[in-house]
Amino acid sequence: MINGEKNIENPIRWGMVGGGRGSQIGYIHRSSALRDHNFELVAGAFDIDPERGKDFGVNLHVDPERCYADYKTMFEAEAKREDGIQAVSIATPNGTHYEITKAALIAGLHVVCEKPLCFTTTEAIELEELAYAKNLVVGISYGYSGHQMIEQARKMIENGDLGDIRIVKMQFAHGFHSTAVEKNNASTKWRVDPKVAGPSYVLGDLGTHPLYLSEVMLPNLKIKKLMCSRQSFVKSRSPLEDNAFTIMEYENGAMGTVWSSCVNAGSMHGQTIRIIGSKASIEWWDEHPNQLRYEVQGKPAMILDRGMDYLYSEALIDDRIGGGHPEGLFEAWSNLYSRFAKAMNAKDRGETLEDVWYPGIQAGVEGVRWVENCVRSADNGAVWVEYQ
């Protein structure tokens, strides 16, 4: 890419639910969707407070009439317009994802949803079937998966550079919630309330991120059984966990581990994934995403840098600036939104996309399924459970 003008023919008419004033996640959705003119923000139900939401939307140059009080009103009103929205992004608390996604799909809208998609596998499969039936895209915002070095990792594994895969070692373990910060922080408080956050805290909020990276890199790997031990080191968070260890056995005999934690004191993110094969390992760290460590047994360790000709060509097509210059989280998200646009466009034309993957409804389902299995194991005494 490099020159970054990868528009589809006509930008997709796009609305948002949530993501209003003060929302970090709302900004990153907009910044990424609008980056390459693939989406046009034309409507929104940005805030639980309608006035504040309208103010916010107007400031973003959204027509005041299309700044709605709630998502139901928006879906209804937009459906009546010739130029109504084609897609909606959902950036609301976890507990509302299911109902809004369902309503959007019924309204015939493509969806980009924050994970978790919902709280139960049953609900997730319902949404999956609905999306297939309506032929609509549901994109899940696993932002880091859009980084070029993830694509490089995927191709290296596919091409056998690592040999047979034996171990997948994952973690997302930060330290920001080492104390009960939620007591004085509304934006954290809901995360430890099962009614709003669902059946888990760090498993769903953190662990699913590297888990999805493993799904991207290793699309054929299937979990056979797992065990999960979870803790609430800050007691008031119980029954939700602030730390969890998961061990997985895959169907082909490979093993995986995920460490999910928000009490890893002093760690900024600690999101890493290491794939170990019979010949070599690769390791990626989200805080320094432009590098991928490649260690062939018996050879000097190598550091692969984004943008370099020695990478697989698939890892170069999303570059916006030459190697050496740091790209960051926003570029990864923008890459995803660009693929969402292509996928939505293709669906609308009745076409099938080849050679473009993105975190879709299946990624959403799998995240929910994994959390459900982890919780089932943990709540039965951290026993091994068959993966369902």
Add this chain to the structure above:
Amino acid sequence: MINGEKNIENPIRWGMVGGGRGSQIGYIHRSSALRDHNFELVAGAFDIDPERGKDFGVNLHVDPERCYADYKTMFEAEAKREDGIQAVSIATPNGTHYEITKAALIAGLHVVCEKPLCFTTTEAIELEELAYAKNLVVGISYGYSGHQMIEQARKMIENGDLGDIRIVKMQFAHGFHSTAVEKNNASTKWRVDPKVAGPSYVLGDLGTHPLYLSEVMLPNLKIKKLMCSRQSFVKSRSPLEDNAFTIMEYENGAMGTVWSSCVNAGSMHGQTIRIIGSKASIEWWDEHPNQLRYEVQGKPAMILDRGMDYLYSEALIDDRIGGGHPEGLFEAWSNLYSRFAKAMNAKDRGETLEDVWYPGIQAGVEGVRWVENCVRSADNGAVWVEYQ
């Protein structure tokens, strides 16, 4: 910031000269200027080939009538429109910066120009005086200077955290031109042609970047004299250098060094700046821009991370996403374009901006001056020269 909606009231009507199809630098200008709705791209003379330029502009949703064959036509035509451009960004080869900037200023346009502003201090001062006379902003795209950790460094020094400053150690030394790659690469070829590139290659193209970082961090430091030794390790580049060492003595007795190189084989960028004081040092590396190393003599070395509360508040206001998540070059550029917009807006209202700095015309002048002094030293046998 965090939620990133920092628009000025009305976006600035904005055009581009150069930066068309296949231009990496053109993309980053647009991506940064448009990021936060501070600019609106309404005109352009994007390409030396008018048809190709129009195609390109139309693809960016620029009115075909406002896609011009050249900058002169654009300035003339836009001046006649009520809704004509207020600002222009110049992303053309070095040899044209002077004349285009001059024409833009005469046409009453704010300017954002790639460095070098021009080839001689005389020309640079002429532009500076013109900009002052016309009360116009000239922004220079020293993109990395917009990164929040540079602001943190600036405040640390200002607040005396390092003690008295003794040594400023700078380098921008990559290895991509270790061989004569320009022989088969048009986009590199002009850089080693004095007619197009000016009196230097790496001094101007690379060395001025960390030099400007030092000007931001140490606004009161004045060079008293310097010596520069330059080499053309790839012989065909002579008289332009592909490597240079510069040593500077500042008026207060501090010392500075700059290593500029494109033959540092195997290095990606190698742009670093280390400021050494009587109490402590700080060090920043553009390839991992979210970290700033802080070493107090006799204490454990510290790694400061972007977005953390322990930073000076001035280093937090431009954050678009929380700490731990990597921001990159695009965010740094966007921060600069945001300040350019504020500065242009203030100038237009006849106001003076307090508390906002940006790489302005003076930065452009100082870069040209430094290269001129370096070349004068080098071409006289790498002798010490009084700084003029």
Add this chain to the structure above:
Amino acid sequence: MINGEKNIENPIRWGMVGGGRGSQIGYIHRSSALRDHNFELVAGAFDIDPERGKDFGVNLHVDPERCYADYKTMFEAEAKREDGIQAVSIATPNGTHYEITKAALIAGLHVVCEKPLCFTTTEAIELEELAYAKNLVVGISYGYSGHQMIEQARKMIENGDLGDIRIVKMQFAHGFHSTAVEKNNASTKWRVDPKVAGPSYVLGDLGTHPLYLSEVMLPNLKIKKLMCSRQSFVKSRSPLEDNAFTIMEYENGAMGTVWSSCVNAGSMHGQTIRIIGSKASIEWWDEHPNQLRYEVQGKPAMILDRGMDYLYSEALIDDRIGGGHPEGLFEAWSNLYSRFAKAMNAKDRGETLEDVWYPGIQAGVEGVRWVENCVRSADNGAVWVEYQ
């Protein structure tokens, strides 16, 4: 220390079993024991081949008459001499440690033994009781534990710098045995033969190292239960494992994990320990042992360097050279042998050592006990087992 002359009054008369020609471990025992004149090598049964052993000993200036054909002969002959050995180091394959240690203790000799001390907790406790009854030192060569930064970690935890300890994360995971290298390598072959190596490979050979570091740093932490999942990725190694994951619950509610592996392709050692408390974490990596990472939540991460005045005084007393200069594995071992000498000397005088810890018989017992519990868990389907 710094000037490194920390001899006890009279060097201990010392012999070796094993560790002859071509033995890396033999060299490090001798190099460490003789470093500071605390031991004098006066006898040995260096080799299973008596002639080769004598040759070897003579080359080390051992009296040919005191180069014995086997350990039994040595213990018997030396016991008859006025100047007979007081201590013996055992550097033979795992399967012989128990019988030789037992014989040495019965012969009234202090012992330094490679881990594992033996194969079963029953045997281990028998040796422990024998050592107590005979008032003899049994040192276990957990070499890395002698490094000064381990002492620093121990004091930091003791002094509450980390707050309440929540998680202990350990690993020793190298990649050298990613393939069946043992097929052509006698010195590796025995490690995967249960008869010679005991009930485990990597759990005992690798995992016990960081486990012992945790025992040093956290002497009051007691394992309540654990689960262990082990694999033989190189099939021919079965039933011995080349990879294992262990999760431990401590009696106070803290959690621990140990990753033991020799198939972590491309990793050199990968021996790390991270201790996570409610306020801060520390992390140490054996490949760069002079640094200790200290991360206080909400503060910049710090890198503590060996030899610096800001360390606890206990972490400075073993320094042989100033900070900045790298000390390595040999210094860590030498520190241990120095403590072994002091301990032996004190025992001989009937004194009790205050303020000197070393990996003693209890460390040997605990390593065996941990492996036994891990194997019991793994062999029952990786279930949780009460720690016995």
Add this chain to the structure above:
Amino acid sequence: MINGEKNIENPIRWGMVGGGRGSQIGYIHRSSALRDHNFELVAGAFDIDPERGKDFGVNLHVDPERCYADYKTMFEAEAKREDGIQAVSIATPNGTHYEITKAALIAGLHVVCEKPLCFTTTEAIELEELAYAKNLVVGISYGYSGHQMIEQARKMIENGDLGDIRIVKMQFAHGFHSTAVEKNNASTKWRVDPKVAGPSYVLGDLGTHPLYLSEVMLPNLKIKKLMCSRQSFVKSRSPLEDNAFTIMEYENGAMGTVWSSCVNAGSMHGQTIRIIGSKASIEWWDEHPNQLRYEVQGKPAMILDRGMDYLYSEALIDDRIGGGHPEGLFEAWSNLYSRFAKAMNAKDRGETLEDVWYPGIQAGVEGVRWVENCVRSADNGAVWVEYQ
């Protein structure tokens, strides 16, 4: 090596001048010389205070009669003994090196001397001629040069792995003397007194270390001219410098730089050397000596680790322990002393050593010469001077 028993037939009878109680440098000489039984410490004039020196020697098991009051007495007395010393190590303040080395050579003794060998090139050449005339070894303790990765670097360059060498970038820049610590520290005080320390502080004390590494790696590189700028940031140190920048032009057109500093606040050592060729660069850092960074332009950066089979065989022969385990400064020194022993042994037999290099008298001469040229340049206004 690995098993570390590389004795020459008969240990060399060895004495020391200086290096007594509290001397860090004395300890490292003894620890290294005695490590592999190549030397036997049989005499010494350890201290300026004869009683204290005798005490110290006796504690090291030196015959009290051979603990001398001063070096003259020692050389005279030992010369009369059949079993008199064959070699002497000199670990006294700089100002005494010349006279003691000269006396030792005249007395027919091999010498190991701390750098600087003396203060002027004239003296240095006198010693060089004397050593040649007497057929004696003079070893200079550039300890880091004994590390295996330096040997690896040397072979890589010799074999053309880097292409044509263009730039040698060196520094030894620590921060321990950022303030006037010498005011309260006798062991530092003499270093800034020209009468005792000679014509320079950091150039001689620090800069000559990486300079010597460059001589080892690039034996054919000859300095043609240089310029040096030196500063006394702590004013009371004047005329001796605490910081210096040196730029060198080699006869073949390559360039070199050396940054020597003790005011690089917060840096532990900062001793690095980077060799840049037309194809690739290598970089080594003394604080993590087991790794060598190897960057081939256009390929992923590689990290070479000590002890691995992919290294040149010459870089493996000094290994004392397998790769992954950290060797440190003591092993590097021990490697040098081992070579000193071989060289002394060969000289005594009238043999010539092939394939063994060590920092000999020429290294001593070159260090003195370099400092002299640097000072001449600096004291004439940091002008370029022809190298003499």
